[in-house]
Amino acid sequence: MTPRSWLYVPGDRPDRIGKALASEADAVVLDLEDAVAPSAKARARRAVLDTLAAGHGAHVRINAPATPDGADDIALLASAPGGLAGVRIPKCEDPDELRRVAGALGVPVFPVLESALGVENAMALATAHPLVAGISLGEADLAADLRVSGGDALAWPRSRVVVAARAAGLPSPPQSVWTAVRDLNGLRAETLAGRRAGFFGRSVIHPAQIPVVHEACAPDPGDVAWARELMSQVTERGDAAWIDSAGRFVDRAVVERAAWLLDAAASAESAARPLKEGRTP
Secondary structure (H helix, E strand, O other): OOOOEEEEEEOOOHHHHHHHHOOOOOEEEEEOOOOOOHHHHHHHHHHHHHHHHOOOOEEEEOOOOOOHHHHHHHHHHHOOOOOEEEEEEOOOOOHHHHHHHHHHHOOOEEEEEOOHHHHHOHHHHHOOOOOEOOOEEOHHHHHHHHOOOOHHHHHHHHHHHHHHHHHOOOOOOOEOOOOOOOOHHHHHHHHHHHHHOOOOOEEEOOHHHHHHHHHHHOOOHHHHHHHHHHHHHHHHHOOOOEEOOOOOEEOHHHHHHHHHHHHHHHHHHHHHHHHHHOOOO
């Protein structure tokens, strides 16, 4: 299942890590980078290692690989016990460096593009190594590098990463963090707009954002009903194109979209089931 929510939690806060793992988030990201002060990096690594050693499935965001902290993070995770689901790699620009990191870690890696050069190299990064499992933008750093204020100014980089991800056969990228934590209406509107633009899910920094993101990622019931009806006709129609009962032209691309909608609906239902049954951390 492609995660709808990626909940970031500071790696040096074991109390928050436990709450994050027990939350409704589809994926938890133990953060060793921006959320951790330089003086707390070593403590954060120990807490992350303890979490993974306890068997908790989690992702980790390391520091930029070219930095001393990044090198220490990679050395730690290269020999980490079970539980490491994947590693988010910030400040990605160089495909060769990404290959070296993926080879050292041996787990799925998720490059985050946070600069003009990173965006320019989006396709090369997306295809740099078989362990690249997804790409995304870090919009705050990217906006600073481009000297823009965000919003419409990031429309082209957003489209670029969406196209690169799909061209590389990767999942649709998650959106960047919505930093106005209390503005849930804004979060909902932006997540819906992101879905229409080719994104799926997003990074979150507070548990209150999770249900809003999940709701925004759920396929429209009307679309799901349409997809079920269409897919019920595929067997008898075969590979031929046809006009459906509503007078709409149906070809292979339309069938593929219907199949994706049904997969997304099934994933949403599958993710919701453990919550109804009672999730355990």
